[in-house]
Amino acid sequence: MSAAVLSAQQLTKRFGGLAAVNEVSVDLFRDRIHAVIGPNGAGKSTLTNLLSGDLPPTSGRITIGGVETAGRPAEMVSRLGLGRSYQKTNIFLPFSVWDNVRLAAQSRERHQPFNPLHWFTRASGLAAANARCERAIELAGLQHRAHTIAGTISHGEQRQLEIAMTLATEPTVLLLDEPLAGMGQAEAETMVALLQKLKKDHAMMLVEHDMDAVFALADQLTVMVNGQVIASGTPAEVRADEGVQAAYLGEEH
Numbered sequence: 001m002s003a004a005v006l007s008a009q010q011l012t013k014r015f016g017g018l019a020a021v022n023e024v025s026v027d028l029f030r031d032r033i034h035a036v037i038g039p040n041g042a043g044k045s046t047l048t049n050l051l052s053g054d055l056p057p058t059s060g061r062i063t064i065g066g067v068e069t070a071g072r073p074a075e076m077v078s079r080l081g082l083g084r085s086y087q088k089t090n091i092f093l094p095f096s097v098w099d100n101v102r103l104a105a106q107s108r109e110r111h112q113p114f115n116p117l118h119w120f121t122r123a124s125g126l127a128a129a130n131a132r133c134e135r136a137i138e139l140a141g142l143q144h145r146a147h148t149i150a151g152t153i154s155h156g157e158q159r160q161l162e163i164a165m166t167l168a169t170e171p172t173v174l175l176l177d178e179p180l181a182g183m184g185q186a187e188a189e190t191m192v193a194l195l196q197k198l199k200k201d202h203a204m205m206l207v208e209h210d211m212d213a214v215f216a217l218a219d220q221l222t223v224m225v226n227g228q229v230i231a232s233g234t235p236a237e238v239r240a241d242e243g244v245q246a247a248y249l250g251e252e253h
Contacts, residue, residue, distance in 0.1 A: 004029055005203035006082070006173045009051055011060035013043075022227040023060070028173060035206045035218035039247075041145035043227040043228075044207045045087065048175050052084045053077035058059040065172060078107075083171030085162045087178045089226070093151035097161055098133065100150055105132035105168035105209035106202065123126055132168050143182060156187030160194065167198075174204045180213050192216055215239070223247075 013021040021043045026097050035157035036044050049055040053074035055127050062070040064080045092100050106129045137146055140160045145153055150161060159179055166174065173187060179195070180188050192213050195204070214221070214235075221238040223231040231241045238244055 002029065002137055003102075006051065006062070006064050006205075008051060009060060009158045011047065011062065012058045013050055013055060014058045019227050021050060022220075024227075024229055026051075026226070028205055030203045031200050031203045032219040033051050033199050033206055033217050034220045035208060035214045036220065036224060037208065037214060038224035041156075041226070042224040043156045044224055045177060045225075047224070048084065048205070049115040049179050052082060052175055070173070078169060078171075081170075081172035082175065083166035083169050083173065084175035085159075085166060085177055085179055087181060089155075089158045090102055090244060091150050091158060091165065093149075095150055096147050097137065097150055097153070097164075098146045100161060101136050101168050102129060102133040105136065108132065108169055114249045115223040129233055131180070132170065136167035139198065140168050141190070154187065156183050156190060159183070159187075159191060163194065165196075172203060174198065175207075176204065177207045178209065179206070180208055180210045188213060220236045231237055 002169055006028040009025045010025045011021055012019060019031065024043070024047055026034065027057055036047065046055065050057050053072055053076065055067065056071045062069060062075070064082055064169065067080055069077050069080060090104070101226055106126060109126060109129055137143055140163050142160055145157060150158065153161070162178065163176070176195070180191050183191065188210065195206070195217055198204070206214070206217060218235050221233065221235050223238060223244050225247050230247060231238050231244045
């Protein structure tokens with residue numbers, strides 16, 4: 001197996017006396033989906049926030065492509081190749097799908113420092129950003145919605161749009177926090193197919209409560225309870241773990 005694109009070792013995040021994440025390690029590899037599951041309050045979203053730079057760890061190491069990122073701001077972590085989605089859809093509802101994605105693509109434009117002429121450059125004339133935008137919309141399967149106002153498309157399409165915005169930054173790592181939340185069956189099937197398509201070019205971590213989707217997508221599973229890892233392995237290994245069944249999955253799984 002090739003080297004991990006993202007590696008986190010012994011991550012801990014304390015809020016006062018509470019360890020929301022306690023010595024958690026995770027490695028993410030290209031062409032593999034690593035799912036993190038657990039009950040509410042297990043520390044899954046806190047772990048995601050640590051990896052993305054939205055929170056600094058109390059202790060532990062994180063590297064992306066061998067570069068240490070623990071404690072660096074989220075904008076810098078993003079420029080090192082990490083893209084993420086959030087539990088709550090984070091898009092500009094009055095803007096078109098195209099404009100939402102192009103704004104994300106523009107964040108990767110290189111500007112000459114102290115050159116005021118850039119202030120007057122029309123966004124529509126940024127060829128590289130437009131190309132990234134078009135490619136991301138196509139990858140996300142939203143070509144037919146490109147010029148539709150984001151606030152008028154379905155919930156499932158809005159989640160696809162958020163992923164398209166992430167793809168427009170050309171990440172090597174994708175952190176997806178409950179991308180199937182609130183979806184009906186048809187929308188969930190579309191999202192599962194999209195994630196399967198994207199994994200060959202990305203290292204992916206998925207936080208999700210839809211166990212059918214998790215077991216359909218995951219190559220590796222980590223189970224968290226009360227901020228700690230209680231099991232990690234293949235889906236078959238985790239499904240058979242008696243401790244996991246008792247703490248989270250239940251007999252039906």
